[in-house]
Amino acid sequence: MAKVPKPSELELQHELPKTEWMDTPSVFKPGNFSYPGKAKNLKVLGLANPREWSPNDQDWKLPADWKNIVLEGLRERIDKYRTLKVFMDICVRCGACADKCHFYLGSGDPKNMPVLRAELLRSVYRKEFTLAGKIMGSMVGARDLTEDVIKEWFMYFFQCTECRRCSLFCPYGIDTAEFTIIGRELLNLIGCNIDWVVGPAANCYQTGNHLGIQPHAFKDMLEFFVDEIEAVNGIRIEPSFNRKGAEFLFVTPSGDVFADPGTYTLMGYLMLFHEIGLDYTWSTYASEGGNFGFFTSHEMMKRLNSKMYAEAKRLGVKSIIGGECGHMWRVINQYMDTVNGPADFLEVPKSPITGTTFHNAASTKMIHIVEFTADLIKNGKLKLDASRNDHLKVTYHDSCNTARGMGFFDEPRYVLNSVCNNFYEMPANTIREQTFCCGSGSGLNNDEFMEMRMRGGLPRANAVRHVNEKFGVNTLSCICAIDRAVLPTLMNYWVPDVSVYGLHELVGNAMVMEGETERTTDLRGEPLPGMEDNENEDI
Amino acid sequence: MGIKFSLVAVVGLILAAYIGVTAAGLSHFFGVSMPYLAMILFLGGFVYRVLKWGRAPVPFRIPTTGGQEKSLPWIKHAKFDNPSTKGQTFVRMALEVLLFRSLFRNTKFEIEKGHKLFYQWEKWLWLASLTFHYCFLVILLRHLRFFTEPVPFFVHGLEGLDGFLQVGLPGIYITDGLFILAVTYLIIRRLIIPQVRYISLPQDYFPLFLILGIGLTGILTRYVYKVDLIKVKTLTMGLISFHPVIPAGIGPIFFIHFALVCTLFAYFPFSKLMHAGGIFLSPTRNLPNDSRIKRHVNPWNYPVKVHSYAEYEDHFREKMVEAGLPVDKELEEAPSASAKP
Numbered sequence: 001m002a003k004v005p006k007p008s009e010l011e012l013q014h015e016l017p018k019t020e021w022m023d024t025p026s027v028f029k030p031g032n033f034s035y036p037g038k039a040k041n042l043k044v045l046g047l048a049n050p051r052e053w054s055p056n057d058q059d060w061k062l063p064a065d066w067k068n069i070v071l072e073g074l075r076e077r078i079d080k081y082r083t084l085k086v087f088m089d090i091c092v093r094c095g096a097c098a099d100k101c102h103f104y105l106g107s108g109d110p111k112n113m114p115v116l117r118a119e120l121l122r123s124v125y126r127k128e129f130t131l132a133g134k135i136m137g138s139m140v141g142a143r144d145l146t147e148d149v150i151k152e153w154f155m156y157f158f159q160c161t162e163c164r165r166c167s168l169f170c171p172y173g174i175d176t177a178e179f180t181i182i183g184r185e186l187l188n189l190i191g192c193n194i195d196w197v198v199g200p201a202a203n204c205y206q207t208g209n210h211l212g213i214q215p216h217a218f219k220d221m222l223e224f225f226v227d228e229i230e231a232v233n234g235i236r237i238e239p240s241f242n243r244k245g246a247e248f249l250f251v252t253p254s255g256d257v258f259a260d261p262g263t264y265t266l267m268g269y270l271m272l273f274h275e276i277g278l279d280y281t282w283s284t285y286a287s288e289g290g291n292f293g294f295f296t297s298h299e300m301m302k303r304l305n306s307k308m309y310a311e312a313k314r315l316g317v318k319s320i321i322g323g324e325c326g327h328m329w330r331v332i333n334q335y336m337d338t339v340n341g342p343a344d345f346l347e348v349p350k351s352p353i354t355g356t357t358f359h360n361a362a363s364t365k366m367i368h369i370v371e372f373t374a375d376l377i378k379n380g381k382l383k384l385d386a387s388r389n390d391h392l393k394v395t396y397h398d399s400c401n402t403a404r405g406m407g408f409f410d411e412p413r414y415v416l417n418s419v420c421n422n423f424y425e426m427p428a429n430t431i432r433e434q435t436f437c438c439g440s441g442s443g444l445n446n447d448e449f450m451e452m453r454m455r456g457g458l459p460r461a462n463a464v465r466h467v468n469e470k471f472g473v474n475t476l477s478c479i480c481a482i483d484r485a486v487l488p489t490l491m492n493y494w495v496p497d498v499s500v501y502g503l504h505e506l507v508g509n510a511m512v513m514e515g516e517t518e519r520t521t522d523l524r525g526e527p528l529p530g531m532e533d534n535e536n537e538d539i
Numbered sequence: 540m541g542i543k544f545s546l547v548a549v550v551g552l553i554l555a556a557y558i559g560v561t562a563a564g565l566s567h568f569f570g571v572s573m574p575y576l577a578m579i580l581f582l583g584g585f586v587y588r589v590l591k592w593g594r595a596p597v598p599f600r601i602p603t604t605g606g607q608e609k610s611l612p613w614i615k616h617a618k619f620d621n622p623s624t625k626g627q628t629f630v631r632m633a634l635e636v637l638l639f640r641s642l643f644r645n646t647k648f649e650i651e652k653g654h655k656l657f658y659q660w661e662k663w664l665w666l667a668s669l670t671f672h673y674c675f676l677v678i679l680l681r682h683l684r685f686f687t688e689p690v691p692f693f694v695h696g697l698e699g700l701d702g703f704l705q706v707g708l709p710g711i712y713i714t715d716g717l718f719i720l721a722v723t724y725l726i727i728r729r730l731i732i733p734q735v736r737y738i739s740l741p742q743d744y745f746p747l748f749l750i751l752g753i754g755l756t757g758i759l760t761r762y763v764y765k766v767d768l769i770k771v772k773t774l775t776m777g778l779i780s781f782h783p784v785i786p787a788g789i790g791p792i793f794f795i796h797f798a799l800v801c802t803l804f805a806y807f808p809f810s811k812l813m814h815a816g817g818i819f820l821s822p823t824r825n826l827p828n829d830s831r832i833k834r835h836v837n838p839w840n841y842p843v844k845v846h847s848y849a850e851y852e853d854h855f856r857e858k859m860v861e862a863g864l865p866v867d868k869e870l871e872e873a874p875s876a877s878a879k880p
Contacts, residue, residue, distance in 0.1 A: 078595070173603055175823045214855060298599075334599055360608070
């Protein structure tokens with residue numbers, strides 16, 4: 001892993017290079033790229049051109065007819081995606097998107113301006129598919145597809161988190177994520193991908209989840225959290241696995257099973273379902289809510305996502321509840337029913353506790369746990385003691401995918417306001433639909449990419465720092481597993497006294513459960529407000 | 540380079556029209572052939588482009604959601620920033636097309652020492668674009684008086700409104716001034732904002748210079764050279780009735796103006812100016828966010844290789860049984876299939 005400069009040493013300048021962008025080579029430096037996909041992972045997924053290589057090598061060992069493969073791939077996709085076809089032609093280069101990208105703000109590299117990221121692909125399109133480009137070449141922004149262009153694509157399509165903030169500001173709705181998604185598909189055709197994407201995707205395909213947790217271990221890990229919960233409030237929870245005939249299947253990102261602070265969020269799920277007596281099951285086969293296939297290709301997204309409906313069908317559940325995750329919900333909201341539906345073997349989700357029917361999920365038959373919980377709270381079905389979160393001054397990070405791929409804003413805020421007393425919003429142009437990415441989404445949350453992650457996360461951290469200084473905020477809450485994995489590092493770097501919490505961890509803290517013993521600590525084992533003395537006595 | 544090239548191209552066009560009409564006797568070309576050719580290219584090209592885009596399917600519903608989704612009934616739905624029905628989507632599109640809703644969100648970033656970022660108010664681009672487009676529209680509509688007989692009442696109304704200042708003779712139109720101001724702003728910002736200049740291509744400057752040229756020559760025909768409008772109307776009515784005539788004595792400035800306009804029309808379908816059509820086909824804007832409510836079909840959806848539960852269980856059966864996890868086939872039922880992972 002590359003050494004990351006200290007925040008004070010991190011240079012931040014937005015001066016443009018002297019050379020035109022087409023003449024400015026991409027330089028792979030430690031901290032600005034991710035390691036390439038390992039051959040073994042490519043083989044598991046049946047991806048093209050498995051080999052050992054490095055972006056630093058002169059020779060990327062591309063297949064002999066790589067150029068043809070890429071151009072044919074591009075031609076095919078232009079005919080398959082109206083987005084791509086229209087977005088190739090209508091950009092006026094007004095520049096409104098330029099400073100909306102967190103990677104541009106944090107790196108100052110002009111090729112991270114969304115408009116140029118798209119031009120990386122457009123320039124080749126012009127050369128190959130338009131008359132003007134063929135005749136006039138660089139005069140009309142057209143250029144040949146060369147190996148250097150491939151290298152540049154690899155650099156910049158893996159320096160985009162597909163957050164779509166630029167798309168919100170674009171007067172024509174041009175969505176750079178479409179360029180990145182399709183650009184990555186093209187790169188995958190010739191075996192250029194990153195291991196932090198294909199590794200988890202291979203694990204998910206073979207073992208059921210990104211982290212490669214095998215079925216018995218998955219059960220063990222959940223049982224460990226059951227013990228942890230018992231230690232906090234004396235309640236013994238008994239989750240079930242792969243159980244046929246349950247009413248609901250619950251699917252959440254495996255990151256929540258694996259590492260703090262996601263694990264506390266998972267404890268919150270377990271406690272909630274236990275408290276309301278929900279008839280539900282976990283699955284070890286569909287044990288991944290997230291979808292790193294989405295960061296590979298549309299096809300891989302479909303292949304990994306297929307497990308949710310397949311498992312729901314096999315187990316005979318009525319409907320599915322999904323955990324807190326960002327890109328998982330972009331896939332569920334905008335793709336799942338289309339790629340793997342129809343889910344005609346399921347029923348329109350209905351809360352057995354409140355009787356509420358979720359008409360907004362009438363076709364996918366899958367609901368977000370936060371809307372489920374919001375409905376429980378609204379109907380007074382949970383006993384909550386928000387003061388148990390009084391040691392936390394909370395702000396909330398909208399994850400990009402639920403923000404701009406769904407519009408999921410007030411459900412989490414309602415829950416948050418019900419389970420904690422101190423909630424402060426970040427400035428308006430950094431939240432809700434204008435939210436800034438964590439800087440590590442779309443499979444870029446690896447260690448070797450750390451400097452760019454800290455740079456890309458700066459706009460988010462900057463807004464957190466603002467409420468930290470203004471209101472003393474010490475808690476950054478979120479509903480995304482990648483956020484939970486990466487924001488602690490980001491906070492540690494830019495705003496060290498802020499910790500990261502999943503929303504259902506806060507629910508778990510606040511929820512007064514039937515028959516629980518007096519709690520002295522929160523789910524992290526930290527003393528509850530007013531219990532600090534007890535804690536000292538124990539020591 | 541792009542700037543010079545575009546400027547030279549527009550100046551070249553002006554000179555070509557001037558010399559063509561005054562010295563080369565090409566009035567017929569500039570007055571008749573060119574406009575017909577331009578209209579053919581414009582209409583044909585526009586339809587071709589839109590059809591070409593329209594032929595590409597929309598496999599996924601991926602609207603960029605700009606507000607609260609339709610959710611539980613007690614949660615306030617941002618109907619027009621995150622529409623869930625066709626009607627709401629229509630309103631979203633109308634706001635986008637008529638008021639440039641997305642551009643209105645624009646901000647400008649500032650950076651201060653200590654890695655502090657700020658986002659400033661920046662509505663100038665929105666204001667200039669809106670002014671530019673609406674003035675262009677009014678000017679186009681005003682020009683209908685050259686192509687209609689009798690001139691419709693609304694064209695007179697528009698002229699009256701636009702010229703209500705009643706300054707000078709002929710009266711100054713407000714839109715003329717605003718139009719020139721807005722185009723000039725768009726050119727200047729492209730030149731002086733470093734990021735915008737860096738991303739600009741010749742095809743970004745060319746239409747701006749062309750349009751500025753059209754505006755300025757238009758003003759010259761009306762206020763300075765005072766071209767004989769009766770003769771101009773004879774020419775334009777001739778074109779529109781397909782009995783073209785070139786009345787003698789129309790000044791060259793008219794032909795220059797006309798040539799630039801024709802160039803704009805001819806160039807339009809082959810350029811970024813097609814954003815005018817493209818915005819209507821933009822899938823992040825023109826679709827409702829209803830993909831959890833209704834199923835959408837991808838016309839090219841195809842089966843893919845998946846890892847089935849049966850394969851998974853074959854792979855992990857022993858471990859699953861040992862951990863007490865339920866299995867579809869017991870160990871003894873499928874002894875050979877159970878491979879060690």
